[in-house]
Amino acid sequence: MEQFAQIQVSHLFFLAFASLAVVAAFNVILQRNPIYSAIGLIVVMCSLAGLFLTLSAEFIAAIQIIVYAGAIMVLFVFVIMLLNIREEDAKADRQKYLKFLAVPLFLALIGVVMAALKTIGNPAASSNVPGTVENVAEGMFTNYLLPFEATSVLILMAIVGSMFLARRESAEDTNEIETALNAANQPTAVEESSEEEVHA
Amino acid sequence: MQLTSLNLNYAAIAPESIVSVAAVVIMLVDAFSKKGARKINAGITLVSLVLALIAVFGLNSAGRGSYFSGMIVVDPIRVFFSVTILIVSIAVTLLASQFLRDEALPPGEFFALILFATAGMLLLAGAGDLVTVFLGLEIASITTYVMAGYRRYDTRASESSLKYFLLGSFATAFLLYGMSLVYGATATTNLTAINQAIAEGKVQFPALLMIGAALMLVGFGFKIASAPFHLWTPDVYEGAPTIVTGFMGTAPKVAVFAAFLHTFAEGFNAGGPLGSQLHHVWVTAVAIIAALTMTIGNIVALSQKNIKRMLAYSSIAHAGYALVGFVTSEAAPVGFYLLVYSLMSVGAFAVIQLLARAGDQKVEAADYAGIGFQTPALSFSLAIFLFSLAGIPPTAGFMSKFFIFKSAWDGAPTLRWLVVVAVINSIISVYYYLYPIVVMFFRPLAPGFVKPRVSTMTAVALALALIGTLYLGILPNRVMSSIGRSGTANTALVQPASK
Numbered sequence: 071m072e073q074f075a076q077i078q079v080s081h082l083f084f085l086a087f088a089s090l091a092v093v094a095a096f097n098v099i100l101q102r103n104p105i106y107s108a109i110g111l112i113v114v115m116c117s118l119a120g121l122f123l124t125l126s127a128e129f130i131a132a133i134q135i136i137v138y139a140g141a142i143m144v145l146f147v148f149v150i151m152l153l154n155i156r157e158e159d160a161k162a163d164r165q166k167y168l169k170f171l172a173v174p175l176f177l178a179l180i181g182v183v184m185a186a187l188k189t190i191g192n193p194a195a196s197s198n199v200p201g202t203v204e205n206v207a208e209g210m211f212t213n214y215l216l217p218f219e220a221t222s223v224l225i226l227m228a229i230v231g232s233m234f235l236a237r238r239e240s241a242e243d244t245n246e247i248e249t250a251l252n253a254a255n256q257p258t259a260v261e262e263s264s265e266e267e268v269h270a
Numbered sequence: 271m272q273l274t275s276l277n278l279n280y281a282a283i284a285p286e287s288i289v290s291v292a293a294v295v296i297m298l299v300d301a302f303s304k305k306g307a308r309k310i311n312a313g314i315t316l317v318s319l320v321l322a323l324i325a326v327f328g329l330n331s332a333g334r335g336s337y338f339s340g341m342i343v344v345d346p347i348r349v350f351f352s353v354t355i356l357i358v359s360i361a362v363t364l365l366a367s368q369f370l371r372d373e374a375l376p377p378g379e380f381f382a383l384i385l386f387a388t389a390g391m392l393l394l395a396g397a398g399d400l401v402t403v404f405l406g407l408e409i410a411s412i413t414t415y416v417m418a419g420y421r422r423y424d425t426r427a428s429e430s431s432l433k434y435f436l437l438g439s440f441a442t443a444f445l446l447y448g449m450s451l452v453y454g455a456t457a458t459t460n461l462t463a464i465n466q467a468i469a470e471g472k473v474q475f476p477a478l479l480m481i482g483a484a485l486m487l488v489g490f491g492f493k494i495a496s497a498p499f500h501l502w503t504p505d506v507y508e509g510a511p512t513i514v515t516g517f518m519g520t521a522p523k524v525a526v527f528a529a530f531l532h533t534f535a536e537g538f539n540a541g542g543p544l545g546s547q548l549h550h551v552w553v554t555a556v557a558i559i560a561a562l563t564m565t566i567g568n569i570v571a572l573s574q575k576n577i578k579r580m581l582a583y584s585s586i587a588h589a590g591y592a593l594v595g596f597v598t599s600e601a602a603p604v605g606f607y608l609l610v611y612s613l614m615s616v617g618a619f620a621v622i623q624l625l626a627r628a629g630d631q632k633v634e635a636a637d638y639a640g641i642g643f644q645t646p647a648l649s650f651s652l653a654i655f656l657f658s659l660a661g662i663p664p665t666a667g668f669m670s671k672f673f674i675f676k677s678a679w680d681g682a683p684t685l686r687w688l689v690v691v692a693v694i695n696s697i698i699s700v701y702y703y704l705y706p707i708v709v710m711f712f713r714p715l716a717p718g719f720v721k722p723r724v725s726t727m728t729a730v731a732l733a734l735a736l737i738g739t740l741y742l743g744i745l746p747n748r749v750m751s752s753i754g755r756s757g758t759a760n761t762a763l764v765q766p767a768s769k
Contacts, residue, residue, distance in 0.1 A: 182477055182478075182481070185475070185477070186454075186474075186475045186477070186478055212276055212339065213276065213339040213341075214341075214401065215276070215278075215338060215339075215341075216283065216338040216341040216342060216402065217341060217399075217401045217402055217405055220393055220402065220405040220406070220409070221405060223290050223386065223389060223390070223409060224390075224405060224408055224409045224412070226294075226386075227293075227383070227386040227390075227409060227412060227413055228412055230297065230379060230382060230383070230386070230416075231379075231383065231412060231413065231415070231416035232416075234376075234379045234416060234420075235416055235419055235422065235431070237422075239422060239423065243374075244423060246374045247373060247374045247375070247423060249374070250371070250372060250373055250374035250628070251372070251373060251374075251628045251629045253372075254371075254372035254373070254627070254628035254723075255627045255628055255629070255631070255720065256720070
């Protein structure tokens with residue numbers, strides 16, 4: 071009896087968070103003001119975090135709030151405010167026909183998911199929950215050691231790349247590039263480097 | 271958890287480690303040296319790439335198998351594809367020195383990016399798990415997005431970089447969604463375990479597996495620029511600096527093909543009723559994609575006047591030829607094809623880099639009128655690379671096409687129509703490959719022609735590509751047979767590179 075009551079409570083939580091997520095997701099696509107859409111997205115992220123909690127994946131729930139609702143959504147809101155987008159322009163003419171494609175595809179996706187849910191059963195019932203702090207930590211330093219290290223290479227490289235592309239070009243640099251281009255394209259240019267040259 | 275069960279083996283990740291460490295070293299050297307430590311950086315890059323090449327040949331000492339709890343594998347596919355990637359990186363590093371000097375671009379970041387990209391591609395070629403496939407692909411892709419926009423003053427380059435970034439991210443999203451569905455269906459991301467789960471019928475919901483495989487096919491298709499996911503290619507290849515085009519048109523594709531082989535030809539090539547159904551579906555899909563890719567690439571290339579756009583469409587067509595090899599799931603012809611394609615393609619882009627002058631000013635076919643006997647070394651090299659791309663004997667392009675078509679003809683009797691389409695396409699392609707040669711040698715010289723200067727390092731890279739193209743065309747058997755064999759036979763691979 072006690073077990074039965076427990077299941078009921080977790081079902082209630084699931085239903086509450088799931089319906090909140092769906093309503094907020096609709097809000098994201100139906101709002102015309104991008105800021106409201108962004109706020110709707112924050113609600114979606116938070117309710118997803120609640121769903122992770124009902125699966126006893128508390129670490130992933132916390133990360134979901136910190137990374138998505140915290141960092142990424144703040145970035146979204148900043149970009150929207152900086153770009154000063156007030157209302158989405160009503161340029162729907164190119165996407166008119168996509169409407170007829172989107173609805174059947176959406177229904178097909180729902181159908182597949184419903185069918186999948188029927189066969190798969192409840193994953194939370196399994197005893198090995200991957201989302202706890204212990205399990206994430208253990209995985210990160212055992213099975214996923216190599217991907218963990220590769221991720222640091224990825225992030226380092228992304229920092230180098232974005233710093234390079236975003237750096238402001240000084241007038242000196244531009245002049246230097248122009249001089250170099252002219253020098254390289256002239257046949258009788260003075261060699262500024264000692265590198266050996268062969269004429270092809 | 272026992273540490274021994276993780277199977278840690280540092281020899282198995284030696285090439286990736288060497289290259290990543292060298293990239294960090296270059297950034298430090300660049301930070302602490304005065305502006306433009308180009309030669310030192312080029313030297314460090316070359317040395318680390320050669321060391322990585324040696325480490326790849328040393329992979330066999332680690333022994334065939336999977337390491338780091340299945341994240342990375344050592345097998346003939348990885349060894350051969352890694353060698354190809356490193357050869358391309360070495361050639362591009364040699365070419366980059368002159369490019370960076372002539373255009374006064376900052377050298378440190380460029381060499382660091384080449385090394386990071388190489389590390390990512392090596393990881394991708396050795397990935398035994400969907401997690402490492404994704405990470406390797408992202409490292410390789412994000413570096414190439416930055417390299418495409420390396421000329422920051424040039425709006426064409428920025429356009430190319432942005433387009434590549436947006437569409438590449440889109441493709442990654444497809445791939446990632448497909449991976450998550452495959453994980454949902456099989457409850458594992460390890461490719462061997464996925465194969466077993468399919469073979470033993472332990473798949474929770476087969477439709478999820480099918481949809482996941484289809485989405486992954488779309489993701490890979492984007493990255494190798496196969497039709498109908500090729501639309502980004504011409505703009506991106508045209509706008510990027512020519513040398514970067516040469517790099518991103520070859521090395522990342524080689525790496526993605528290796529991952530494609532590991533995932534589809536090995537992971538999704540399982541026994542059992544579900545396995546054979548999945549295999550049949552994806553082979554048919556790949557055959558259709560291959561036919562479309564070749565035909566669209568070649569027919570659109572016919573009308574191109576810009577030589578970089580022409581080579582972009584030609585690279586689309588070549589991805590189609592390489593996909594023909596997938597119908598038999600045999601790695602050897604695909605690997606050989608991609609090695610040859612990389613050599614001739616990097617060679618062609620290298621010559622165009624020189625002929626187009628600093629800043630990529632002359633890239634129309636008309637700009638090359640009559641230069642044939644003015645710069646004989648360059649124009650004869652370009653002619654040989656174009657002959658090879660067209661597949662005319664005795665160049666390597668002919669042998670590689672021959673191997674791949676023969677393997678598909680013998681191995682997949684139901685898909686022989688694909689070989690017929692491929693042969694017709696190679697005949698069509700001869701027209702647009704010969705056109706620049708005709709313009710170079712049989713048209714009057716355009717006024718204002720200045721001989722391009724060729725630095726020693728550029729000349730070495732060109733010679734490497736040229737010798738490779740001819741050697742593999744005349745004596746392909748040693749290299750070809752080394753892919754099929756596992757074990758220590760891979761020393762034969764070093765031949766085209768070291769010559």
